[in-house]
Amino acid sequence: MxxxxxxxxxxxxxxxxxxxxxxxxxxxxxxxxxxxxxxxxxxxxxxxxxxxxxxxxxxxxxxxxxxxxxxxxxxxxxxxxxxxxxxxxxxxxxxxxxxxxxxxxxxxxxxxxxxxxxxxxxxxxxxxxxxxxxxxxxxxxxxxxxxxxxxxxxxxxxxxxxxxxxxxxxxxxxxxxxxxxxxxxxxxxxxxxxxxxxxxxxxxxxxxxxxGNREVKIFNKEKAMEHHKKWTAALKAHPITGSQLPRLGTAGLVSTMQMRGQLATRNFSAGRFEDFEKVSGEALAEEENKGNTGCLSCPIRCSRTVEVDGKKVKGPELETLGLFGANLCNDNLNLVCRWNHELDELGLDSISCAGTIAWAMEANERGLWDNGLKFGQVDNISRVMEDIAFRRGIGAELAEGSKRLSEKYGGKDFAIQSKGMELSAYEPRRAVGQGLGYAVSNRGGCHLNGGYLVVLEGLGLSIDQQTPKAKADLCMFMQDFMEAISLCGHCLFTSYAVFPGFLISKPNSPMSRLVNSMIPHCGWAVRMLNKFPAMAFMNLPLIPYTYELKYAVGMKMNIGRFLRIGERSYNVERAVNAKFGVSAENDKLPKRLTKVLQDPKDPKSKVPLDRMKATYYKARGWGENGLPGDRKLKGLGIK
Ligand code: SF4
Structure with missing residues (x-):
């Protein structure tokens, strides 16, 4: 009760x-x-x-x-x-x-x-x-x-x-x-x-x-409904949640990522794909989209509908489009729509499936594993996916994921995974804070669990993509904030609307330029907030989640408490992993991303992971082993 x-x-x-x-x-x-x-x-x-x-x-x-x-x-x-x-x-x-x-x-x-x-x-x-x-x-x-x-x-x-x-x-x-x-x-x-x-x-x-027919009670119906109305209006007025996502879905990010050098291409060996326009959100909207759909109670409706074999089905999101497009050097959008449907039907994760196939293509190219897979030759991908799902032929091996395969055949440096999980479609050498996030993420190579810093490094705001400055503190902040949002049951895409719209719709205005240039110098302020979230004892209209907990749930809430809950969530997850032997050793990226320059002429075009990792552990109050100690766990009320 x-x-x-x-x-x-x-x-x-x-x-x-x-x-x-x-x-x-x-x-x-x-x-x-x-x-x-x-x-x-x-x-x-x-x-x-x-x-x-x-x-x-x-x-x-x-x-x-x-x-x-x-x-x-x-x-x-x-x-x-x-x-x-x-x-x-x-x-x-x-x-x-x-x-x-x-x-x-x-x-x-x-x-x-x-x-x-x-x-x-x-x-x-x-x-x-x-x-x-x-x-x-x-x-x-x-x-x-x-x-x-x-x-x-x-x-x-x-x-x-x-x-x-x-x-x-x-x-x-x-x-x-x-x-x-x-x-x-x-x-x-x-x-x-x-x-x-x-x-x-x-x-x-x-x-x-x-x-069932049980009622979900609302603490203060009148206030909650008033709040929902305001929030829905804010989501609809925002350039990302009210315009880009409904118009192009997450697939709309492909073009921005291309521009920023963040579009994973040819198994993350590059950040731009010359034929990206053929597999972009704009192409999807023009050539394939038959309408928008969305989850229950969502005004954003980011999901696309496409037609496969005369049937209307869900269209691809950014991850499938990017990883089965640019990352396999495939420019056939219609095929990506088909595969997206087949992946769901077979019950396969598109990110890990595409990441594993990309690794296998490169392993074949380098003569490590003769498997018949080649970049740009994609007529056989439907059959390969089916073979994976039924564990037939090379599918039985691909079903194990890129980490295990690289341990068997060699090619660990280009197995694009962290803790065994393949990375999503953002090339981190042009978003180094996202690179840190991938490495320290509790569940492995995940952009969201990693704090989704790429949203500050080009996809929403435009802060310096290459500087490690402030990235560790921002990474912790974003991880904790996003954890707390997700725990409530909210979709993380609503958090785009937390950024004032003008920073996104007018990135070149003097004010936007000033904000973007200032953020990397404000690591100290973010660290203070991370360390003493109780300082943020207020609620702010830009952050609707705390009001929701007050009005709909009846829980005492402010921004500081909300951040502390996110921090607790991140730490308890880390503490579970510690029981299974995870430590700083496991917070890593393949050498391709930390040692090889994306652009040989730009010495900054790699992820300076070790430097950011040390600062990140300090910011979290963890030991050098990358783990929360007893004091930390007790302080958070976990132990
Ligand atoms: S809840 Fe999130 S994922 Fe679902 S349609 Fe809305 S924005 Fe998209």
Missing amino acids: TEYAGYMGKLLLIDLDEGSEREYPWTDKDRELYIGGKAMASKIMYDNFTGREEPFSPENMIIIATGPVTGTFAPSSNRFDISSLSPLTGITASSNCGGDFGFYLKKAGLDGLIIRGRSDRPIWIEIQEDKVSYHEAGELWGMRTGETQAALKKKLTELHGPKGRYGMVSIGPAGENLVRYAAVISGERAAGRAGIGAVFGSKNIKAIVAS
């Missing part, structure tokens, strides 16, 4: 070995410290894991967690998180997903679901308010995700009649065949990263369905 609105007050633990369900203890004090989402999941892992668990062992947990604003009709607030030990990295991983499953889990009366153990046969799990049912999934096993969800809808209609409304997550063949970067798919959205689909497969779970 809980005194707070927004929450349903219950976490359910399902033990598949025992065939039992029980409530997992979680108090209002825990809610104040961790809010929800991945922080809640990390704390559960911290309390339960010893460091000896394996990703595919029954002791591993799948934790599906929502945030308190989900279901309150706040703008862009229906995301949920799935956490587990990752088969790709062996450490904690969380994957955030849009769609409506989080909303329906709350309608079923749950803030989260924890699953451990292993079923002895394929099943799908149905959560209907207080009732949990386990259904045979033998006939669903082997199906693609779209077919699975259609078959489940049919079954649910047979079981409960045609009027029911449900949220679903399911895996495809990749998850069943334990591909290390298998995704979980919900409707047309993906919890793509880190292989959590394979953890579902290892537990013989094909799908989970949630439904």
